[in-house]
Amino acid sequence: MAAKSRPKSDAPDASDRVSRIREGVTAAILEHRLLPGTKLGEDEIGEIYGASRTLVRTALQQLAHEGIVNIEKNRGAFVARPTPADAREVFEARRLIEPTIVDHAVDAVSPAWIGRLQRHLAEEREAEQRGDARASVRLSGDFHRLVAEMSGHSIYLGFLKELIARSSLIILLYRRHDTPACGTDHHAGIVAAIRKCDREAARAQMLSHLNEIEAELFLKDPAADELRLADVLGA
Amino acid sequence: MAAKSRPKSDAPDASDRVSRIREGVTAAILEHRLLPGTKLGEDEIGEIYGASRTLVRTALQQLAHEGIVNIEKNRGAFVARPTPADAREVFEARRLIEPTIVDHAVDAVSPAWIGRLQRHLAEEREAEQRGDARASVRLSGDFHRLVAEMSGHSIYLGFLKELIARSSLIILLYRRHDTPACGTDHHAGIVAAIRKCDREAARAQMLSHLNEIEAELFLKDPAADELRLADVLGA
DNA sequence: CAGGCGCGGATTGTATAAAGTTTCGCCTGT
DNA sequence: ACAGGCGAAACTTTATACAATCCGCGCCTG
Numbered sequence: 001m002a003a004k005s006r007p008k009s010d011a012p013d014a015s016d017r018v019s020r021i022r023e024g025v026t027a028a029i030l031e032h033r034l035l036p037g038t039k040l041g042e043d044e045i046g047e048i049y050g051a052s053r054t055l056v057r058t059a060l061q062q063l064a065h066e067g068i069v070n071i072e073k074n075r076g077a078f079v080a081r082p083t084p085a086d087a088r089e090v091f092e093a094r095r096l097i098e099p100t101i102v103d104h105a106v107d108a109v110s111p112a113w114i115g116r117l118q119r120h121l122a123e124e125r126e127a128e129q130r131g132d133a134r135a136s137v138r139l140s141g142d143f144h145r146l147v148a149e150m151s152g153h154s155i156y157l158g159f160l161k162e163l164i165a166r167s168s169l170i171i172l173l174y175r176r177h178d179t180p181a182c183g184t185d186h187h188a189g190i191v192a193a194i195r196k197c198d199r200e201a202a203r204a205q206m207l208s209h210l211n212e213i214e215a216e217l218f219l220k221d222p223a224a225d226e227l228r229l230a231d232v233l234g235a
Numbered sequence: 236m237a238a239k240s241r242p243k244s245d246a247p248d249a250s251d252r253v254s255r256i257r258e259g260v261t262a263a264i265l266e267h268r269l270l271p272g273t274k275l276g277e278d279e280i281g282e283i284y285g286a287s288r289t290l291v292r293t294a295l296q297q298l299a300h301e302g303i304v305n306i307e308k309n310r311g312a313f314v315a316r317p318t319p320a321d322a323r324e325v326f327e328a329r330r331l332i333e334p335t336i337v338d339h340a341v342d343a344v345s346p347a348w349i350g351r352l353q354r355h356l357a358e359e360r361e362a363e364q365r366g367d368a369r370a371s372v373r374l375s376g377d378f379h380r381l382v383a384e385m386s387g388h389s390i391y392l393g394f395l396k397e398l399i400a401r402s403s404l405i406i407l408l409y410r411r412h413d414t415p416a417c418g419t420d421h422h423a424g425i426v427a428a429i430r431k432c433d434r435e436a437a438r439a440q441m442l443s444h445l446n447e448i449e450a451e452l453f454l455k456d457p458a459a460d461e462l463r464l465a466d467v468l469g470a
Numbered sequence: 471c472a473g474g475c476g477c478g479g480a481t482t483g484t485a486t487a488a489a490g491t492t493t494c495g496c497c498t499g500t
Numbered sequence: 501a502c503a504g505g506c507g508a509a510a511c512t513t514t515a516t517a518c519a520a521t522c523c524g525c526g527c528c529t530g
Binding site: 276277278288292308309310311 | 481482483
Binding site: 286287288289290308309310 | 513514515516521522
């Protein structure tokens with residue numbers, strides 16, 4: 001009875017069908033199975049999940065609000081294709097928010113949470129050794145989400161969910177090499193700092209972790225892209 | 236032709252009907268004409284705007300995602316009633332984000348922007364002297380949004396829109412006195428600092444501004460409320 | 471007379487059908 | 501042979517009809 005009697009806005013487990021659709025599509029995007037620009041037809045998705053277009057539509061609208069799907073009027077829904085400018089904004093926002101999140105996570109430190117984090121690290125390591133790139137990508141995003149959940153700050157959590165989803169698309173589009181998704185070592189270091197309640201170390205490690213991810217990106221100028229196209233066509 | 240050729244996800248001017256509904260309801264909430272807990276019936280709104288329930292539904296879902304409307308399954312949509320915990324989270328997030336936003340605004344300083352800001356300040360002052368509380372509340376929120384637009388950071392802008400809308404509800408619920416919505420003097424000081432390109436002053440003033448707003452709130456413990464009820468019923 | 475049960479009204483959730491728009495292919499005219 | 505326009509198909513958008521759910525009121529029973 002001491003359980004939080006707060007159903008709040010959206011049930012996270014998602015017993016309803018629209019959430020199942022949303023999470024299915026989200027997972028597909030996060031695991032890089034759906035590529036940017038892919039058309040997400042209503043009929044198509046509806047048939048997959050055995051749902052009517054009405055439900056698919058609501059799910060797609062939610063995803064559009066989260067920034068991982070673009071809905072073009074009278075054209076349909078497409079997996080978003082973040083521009084380099086978007087990418088810079090996303091990572092700047094993450095550099096601002098995530099250090100604060102780990103700070104809160106330190107306040108919430110407990111054996112249970114440390115256990116969850118370490119279990120997650122084990123999962124990540126296993127996926128990487130298995131060479132499962134898709135699981136690896138998803139899990140490295142989940143790590144950041146887990147820390148945000150630990151912080152207990154629901155607004156930061158909501159913001160970060162958005163940022164992580166977009167980051168996944170950005171990494172897919174602009175990663176230079178096929179280096180591992182997110183250095184697991186970094187994650188382990190962050191967990192260690194959290195466990196030791198060392199705020200400054202935790203913040204610093206999170207920050208450098210994000211910097212390293214961004215450093216691996218090659219954010220070509222979007223204008224350059226269009227110009228190049230114009231050149232090619234003009235020549 | 237040099238205009239931004241970026242229709243992007245949502246057109247801000249909103250020529251379509253669902254945006255008109257969304258913005259109408261949003262304005263009503265921001266101006267404190269719709270009180271927290273108010274039932275937002277689909278038929279009711281649909282008749283007001285001459286739209287079908289389908290469109291009203293999408294608008295309400297968007298507002299739910301922004302956190303100013305709660306949709307309870309099989310019950311309907313209600314104006315959100317943020318808890319004190321929510322309030323603390325919202326203001327903490329604003330204290331984190333807004334100083335960064337003004338920092339970016341300094342980078343974007345130009346006569347045109349300074350003009351817009353000062354015109355806005357004049358509007359605010361006029362509404363306050365006129366004693367128009369509703370316009371005052373709306374305009375003081377718009378000031379923060381304007382600075383975010385100036386920063387050119389679309390992600391921060393999106394986050395801040397959410398935070399401002401929720402702040403409006405929080406202020407309505409938990410304000411102690413009927414002091415003016417947002418000290419216009421603070422806003423003027425922030426604009427002055429931006430104009431002088433004094434980053435540190437701008438950040439500091441924004442921060443103290445937010446602190447003062449939060450200091451005017453009386454965030455009673457929600458648990459205490461429930462417990463008090465239990466006591467009364469138990470006695 | 472009090473308490474519980476069941477039914478009716480109202481409202482939301484879902485599906486389906488009609489309407490409008492865009493896109494692509496084809497056909498005709500030069 | 502190629503450019504331009506017409507037309508059909510597919511899709512999204514919007515509206516409406518149907519089904520499920522919940523709340524409140526009245527009635528019946530103990």
